[in-house]
Amino acid sequence: MKTDIPKPTLDRLVSLARLLNQLEKDVSVVSSAELEKLTGWSRDTIRRDISLLGANCSTASGYKISELKTTIHKYIGSPDETIKCCIVGLGRMGEALMEYSGFANTAFKLVAGFDSNVNRTETLRSPFPLYTTTQMESVIKNERIEFAILTVPEQSAQAVAEKLVEYGITGIVNFTTAILSLPETIKIENISVLDALQKLAAQYSVLGSKK
Amino acid sequence: MKTDIPKPTLDRLVSLARLLNQLEKDVSVVSSAELEKLTGWSRDTIRRDISLLGANCSTASGYKISELKTTIHKYIGSPDETIKCCIVGLGRMGEALMEYSGFANTAFKLVAGFDSNVNRTETLRSPFPLYTTTQMESVIKNERIEFAILTVPEQSAQAVAEKLVEYGITGIVNFTTAILSLPETIKIENISVLDALQKLAAQYSVLGSKK
Numbered sequence: 232m233k234t235d236i237p238k239p240t241l242d243r244l245v246s247l248a249r250l251l252n253q254l255e256k257d258v259s260v261v262s263s264a265e266l267e268k269l270t271g272w273s274r275d276t277i278r279r280d281i282s283l284l285g286a287n288c289s290t291a292s293g294y295k296i297s298e299l300k301t302t303i304h305k306y307i308g309s310p311d312e313t314i315k316c317c318i319v320g321l322g323r324m325g326e327a328l329m330e331y332s333g334f335a336n337t338a339f340k341l342v343a344g345f346d347s348n349v350n351r352t353e354t355l356r357s358p359f360p361l362y363t364t365t366q367m368e369s370v371i372k373n374e375r376i377e378f379a380i381l382t383v384p385e386q387s388a389q390a391v392a393e394k395l396v397e398y399g400i401t402g403i404v405n406f407t408t409a410i411l412s413l414p415e416t417i418k419i420e421n422i423s424v425l426d427a428l429q430k431l432a433a434q435y436s437v438l439g440s441k442k
Numbered sequence: 443m444k445t446d447i448p449k450p451t452l453d454r455l456v457s458l459a460r461l462l463n464q465l466e467k468d469v470s471v472v473s474s475a476e477l478e479k480l481t482g483w484s485r486d487t488i489r490r491d492i493s494l495l496g497a498n499c500s501t502a503s504g505y506k507i508s509e510l511k512t513t514i515h516k517y518i519g520s521p522d523e524t525i526k527c528c529i530v531g532l533g534r535m536g537e538a539l540m541e542y543s544g545f546a547n548t549a550f551k552l553v554a555g556f557d558s559n560v561n562r563t564e565t566l567r568s569p570f571p572l573y574t575t576t577q578m579e580s581v582i583k584n585e586r587i588e589f590a591i592l593t594v595p596e597q598s599a600q601a602v603a604e605k606l607v608e609y610g611i612t613g614i615v616n617f618t619t620a621i622l623s624l625p626e627t628i629k630i631e632n633i634s635v636l637d638a639l640q641k642l643a644a645q646y647s648v649l650g651s652k653k
Binding site for chain 1: 449450452453455456457459460461464479480482517518519525527533534535537538539541542544545548549550589591612613614615619621623629630631632633634635636637638639640641642643644645646647
């Protein structure tokens with residue numbers, strides 16, 4: 232049953248869980264019309280996504296937020312488990328992510344950072360240990376790190392990603408512009424500011440609403 | 443006809459255009475099976491997306507890359523037009539994006555950066571002018587800046603975004619964890635490393651392939 236949820240729905244559920252987390256501070260119930268306004272997805276899409284979870288979290292005035300959140304987390308994974316992550320590449324982007332405070336109270340724990348340049352690993356201040364790339368294999372294996380955030384230069388991205396997979400990494404958030412070619416069992420999420428800008432432009436181009 | 447293309451297809455076409463750009467350096471034809479391998483989307487999805495463009499770019503051995511690229515760009519917007527962009531918030535993340543070299547040869551041109559802290563705008567080195575937030579209105583209007591990359595702290599994100607819209611910004615790449623509530627005509631693309639990690643975890647959770 233679980234495997235019937237398509238990837239686009241899964242992606243929306245992830246964002247929805249985060250949204251519900253924020254809403255929960257102020258309200259206990261939210262309607263699909265309100266969710267439509269906050270997410271930009273149609274209320275039909277939202278209703279269909281939630282119906283795929285097979286649980287009834289709705290009242291006459293909308294969805295019960297805490298129940299809906301619990302139900303979604305059954306599918307996308309619970310925030311109570313801990314998934315160890317590392318940052319690979321400590322240039323400006325890696326450094327910016329290193330200081331990102333959003334990981335508190337999530338399932339994800341940054342436990343290591345890697346860079347080929349020993350000057351970076353020795354001088355950067357970090358809330359978790361930094362290592363040179365030569366120590367990557369032992370640290371990833373010993374710490375049982377599962378996911379990597381890849382922020383190396385584009386030209387080394389593929390080679391580094393292959394090493395990460397060899398050492399046991401099963402998921403990569405790819406901040407580089409390289410298109411990674413890895414075994415099918417490895418999950419990849421690409422993050423690209425250019426793609427995001429192009430997606431904005433595409434909507435105007437297609438909808439013809441841009442002057 | 444153009445408006446019939448759904449957002450998920452549009453998003454895939456954006457990524458596909460970037461992929462074709464890279465492939466073009468080495469080959470002139472690519473099959474849907476090869477694209478499946480490189481993107482992770484099924485070949486049926488890829489074929490359906492491309493068929494929605496209503497043009498025939500395929501040969502017996504696959505799609506003609508240059509033709510397919512041109513066709514896609516008719517829908518997502520051409521790289522020849524110039525869309526002016528700005529970075530709002532020059533903390534670590536804004537600084538990292540400022541130095542990002544990927545904008546060359548794209549439709550997007552970074553023309554301004556803004557920060558409320560005059561120390562940042564005066565001391566940071568940048569390939570484009572930096573201004574304090576008080577100058578935001580005049581610069582955005584005079585330069586006719588269309589899109590903004592939002593990298594301010596979460597607590598000021600909504601207020602700053604509303605100002606941007608007031609000054610004429612029509613699209614926002616939101617790097618903050620805030621969920622922006624803006625008029626429907628304004629396009630938003632959210633970028634979140636946490637959502638990306640959660641999407642990786644969700645795939646393992648749903649597919650049950652994680653130990």
